Amino acid sequence: MFPSSEALLAFAEAAKLGSFSAAALKLGKGQSTISTAIANLEIDFGLVLFDRSGRKPTLTQQGEAMLRHAEDVLRAYSRLGQAANTFVSGHEPRLSVALSDTYQSDRFEEALNSFGERFPETELECLIAECDDLVTLIQSGRAQIGFVEQQQSYPADICARPVPEQTEIALYVARSHPLAEQKWIQADMLLQYRELRLSTVLGAQTSLSHGRSWSAPSYLMLMEMAQRGFGWAALPRWLVERFGRDSLYELRLQAWPRNIVVDAVCSRRQPLGPAGAWLLEAMLS
Known part of the structure; x- marks a missing residue:
């Protein structure tokens, strides 16, 4: 049978305080209740947890090992109770x-x-x-x-x-891309090269090239495609600054970058x- 939390608590407090009577006082129980609980634990475990030969009970080596496990279980009981109280009060799991x-x-x-x-x-x-x-x-x-x-x-x-x-989105190409050779470009120059855009309905509606394009469902994938030289892409500036600064070149053209x-x-x-x-x-x- 799995020991009750009360029996484990009696064991842990007796070990911590070094006395069955002190544990009983702290837990508001009779000393006989604590002694019986610990004795039953020893029977259930088949182990001697305390050496009772001295004036005060002391943990045996087996008792010290079992105490660590008992404390783990008591902490789990505590977390279980806290979780129940949290969810009863309406907090989302x-x-x-x-x-x-x-x-x-x-x-x-x-x-x-x-x-x-x-x-x-x-x-x-x-x-x-x-x-x-x-x-x-x-x-x-x-x-x-x-x-x-x-x-x-x-x-x-x-x-x-x-x-x-707010955030910023700018246009980027790989440093080896032909557009990277231009210090300042006109918007119609983008039409000559492949656009890399988001594969969402909104992404299609806001396409800048209205021509050939490749798409991906995330900006991270678009950035990786741009790094490989597959085309130019509108990308969040923070994303490029953190992960693509050395491999991407920011295009300079009117109205870019854009505040979002x-x-x-x-x-x-x-x-x-x-x-x-x-x-x-x-x-x-």
Whole structure:
């Protein structure tokens, strides 16, 4: 039979305090209750946990080894109780956040530190998606909060609010690409070369070349394609600065780079729980 948490607690306190009577006093039990609980543990384990030959009981070598396991189990019991209390109070067991690669924010990383302290039992999942793909994740309930490049319009069931920070998108090519030889280019020069663009509905609508193009579902994949010289791409500047500075060249042309407003989005049909509401407010305040 698996020992009860009460028996394990009696064992742990007696070992810590060096006395069955002290453990009984701390736990509000009779000394005989503590002694019986520990004796039953020894029977269940088939081990002698305490040497009782002296004035005070002392742990045997087997008792010292078993104490470490008993403390692990007691900590697990404690986490189990904390989790139950958290979920009974309405906190979400899991929160999924969808992020666009356009958005890189120190605020988000700082908010996650506080989130982990405030909601230790809530599992946090981060997903990467762009534009209409990200909105679909929110609508389907696959994600509860999203941070996406601001769109001209949203479905009626999506609530959107801009975050305080903006981001920049610029045009890049590999340093070996012919366009990299030009210090300043005209927009019509882009038509002569392949565009690398997002494979989303919005990405198709905002295509700059209106000609031949390759597509990918994420900015990270587009950056890797640009690094290989397959074409030019509009990429978040922070992404290139962090991962592609040595291999990509920023094209200089009128109206670029562009400032991008990022919206925090959530569903009107599926209200956020306490953890989600706190995280959203932390990102907007």
